[in-house]
Amino acid sequence: MENTFDAVIIGAGACGLMCAVQAGYLGKKILILEKNEKIGAKILISGGGRCNYTNLYSEESNFISENPHFCKSAFSQYSVDDTISFFKTYGINGQEKTLGQLFPSTNNAKDIVRVFESLCTDFGHKILTNSEVKELVKLDSGMFKITFAFANKLKDVTVSSVVIASGGLPIPKMGATDFGLKVAKQFGLKITETAPALVPLTITGKDAEWYAKLSGNSIFCRVSNDKISFEENILFTHWGLSGPAILQISSYWKPGEQIRIDLLPNDNIIEIIQSQKMINGRKTLLGLLSDIFTRKFAEALDKYLPVEKNLASLNKEDFLLIDQLIHKFDVKPAGDKGYDKAEVMRGGVATDELSSKTLESKKVPGLYFGGECVDVTGWLGGYNFQWAWSSGFVIAQNI
Ligand SMILES: Cc1cc2nc3c(=O)[nH]c(=O)nc-3n(C[C@H](O)[C@H](O)[C@H](O)COP(=O)(O)OP(=O)(O)OC[C@H]3O[C@@H](n4cnc5c(N)ncnc54)[C@H](O)[C@@H]3O)c2cc1C
Incomplete structure (x- = not known):
């Protein structure tokens, strides 16, 4: 393939597409190679098809990395405000749903992908879909030779700058590959241990049936471990626990560790019982718990609590038990649902291998x-999209 490109971007996801567009503003010509039939597959399914494309409160403490400061430079070069105004320029206004989460006001992720499609056309970039990159070799000349499969044939392109924007391991059936990790290893770059993140957690053994029976029940909780805590909903499922608070803590959880759930984070259950007891001591604990939680959940608590007792007859031991269960419900998940259900991958190419200012490999010039x-x-x-946009922008300035 004749080389008329300033850079080849591997992967037409959020990072690759933003990188191509930003390079286009600078007059650079780009070839994007994408394994899937269509571009932006994950953007299209993100946020339930609505694409939560940034967060108004994004700061470095919302990111996990062996070097928590690494992302600072990218975010200072391309901020949340830059993301918002970029999409606004092309007719996408943000609508905040909850906790700073911004979605297109049309509620349609397709609108986001359309912006990139039309800009790439305007800039004259070439996007080859159904093109899986198989090999990347650095030639003695300092150029890179990229070999990709297209229409059952292997093709080559030679270029001075290569952008690895091939994503992480989640959802292999949507095109996810370990290509980025393989390239890093091939060039001798360190990898920070990878694992599924933002992923539901599983419960097995004697408690599994109890969780399965509660499937569909959602409760606002504080979920914590020794590193962090999140106040959002948890969702009981047939296999264990999901919902935003569980997905969040999963990124900070390792097999064998315990998480603690406060089922009533903004109240004190003992104080509630004491005050209710004054009004109606004959009310059962079940009745009171049903006022707070769903009836089904309150009934399920009979596995742990004397729910049939009336409030007036609860003794000191009962109070200890109730306090422990409602405010310190400890769970030891058996595992997680893996890359098929994870929203992101934790870990990846080690940050100390890359310049935080340019995202170029320190060891392999021209590789980003x-x-x-x-x-x-x-x-x-x-x-995660904010990181994809910001990192794509940064690379575009340097290729
Ligand atoms: C169900 C789901 C919902 C999500 N919702 C949100 C959300 O609302 N908000 C948010 O911030 N984040 C969300 N995320 C996370 C977000 O989608 C990712 O963090 C983001 O897409 C990463 O962008 P990327 O460009 O690095 O990788 P990707 O978007 O995964 O793009 C990588 C591309 O590279 C291609 N590729 C891989 N290997 C090769 C190869 N060898 N040759 C050619 N092409 C290759 C892939 O096909 C893919 O198109 C969600 C994730 C999932 C799974």
Whole structure:
């Protein structure tokens, strides 16, 4: 393939597309190679098809990385405000849903992908879909030879700058590959241990049936471990626990560890019982718990609490038990639902291998890594796209 490109971007996801567009503003010509039939597959399914494309309160503490300061430079070069005004320029106004999460007011992720599609056309970039990159070799000349499969044939392109924007391991059936990690290893770059993140947690053994029976029940909780805590809903499922608070803590959880759930984070259950007891001591604990939680959940608590007792007859031991269960419900998940259900990958190309200012490999000039394949993992709520946009922007300035 004749080389008329300033850079080749591998992966037409959030990072690759933003990188191509930003390079276009600077007059650079780009070839994007994408394994899938269509571009922006994950953007299209994100946020339930609505795409939570950034978060108004995004700051570095919302990102997990071996070097928590690494993402600072990218965010200072391309901020949440830059993201908002970029999309606004092309007719997408943001609508905040909850906790700073911004969605297109049309509620349609397709609008986001359309912006990139039309800008790439305007800039004259070439996007080859159904093109899986198989190999990347650095030639003695300092150029890179990229070999990709297209229409059952292997093709080559030679270029001076390569952007690895091939994403992480979640959802292999949507095109996810370990290409970024493989390239990093091939060039001798360190990888920070990877794991599914923003992922539901499983419960097995004697408690599994109890969780399964509660499937569909959602409760506002504080979920915590020794590193962090989140106040959002948890959702009981047939296999264990999901919901935003669980997805968030999963990024800070490792197999074998316990999480603590406060089922009533903004109240004190003992104080509630004491005050209710004054009004109606004959009320059962079940009745009171049903006022606070769903009836089904309150009934299920009979596995742990004397729910049939009336409030006046609860003794000191009962109070201790109730306080422990409602405010310190400890759970030891068996595992997680893996990359099929994870929203992101934790870990990735180690940040100390890359310049935080340019995202170029320190060891391999001309090789750039951005988006999810880098060891920068955002919370749930639009943070991961913000990293993808910011890292794509930064790379575009330097290729
Ligand atoms: C169900 C779901 C919902 C999500 N919702 C949100 C949300 O609302 N907000 C948010 O901030 N984040 C969300 N995320 C996370 C977000 O989608 C990712 O963090 C983001 O897409 C990462 O962007 P990326 O460009 O690095 O990778 P990707 O978007 O994954 O793009 C990588 C691209 O590279 C291609 N590719 C891989 N290997 C090769 C190869 N060898 N050759 C050619 N092409 C290759 C892939 O096909 C893919 O198109 C969600 C994730 C999932 C799974």
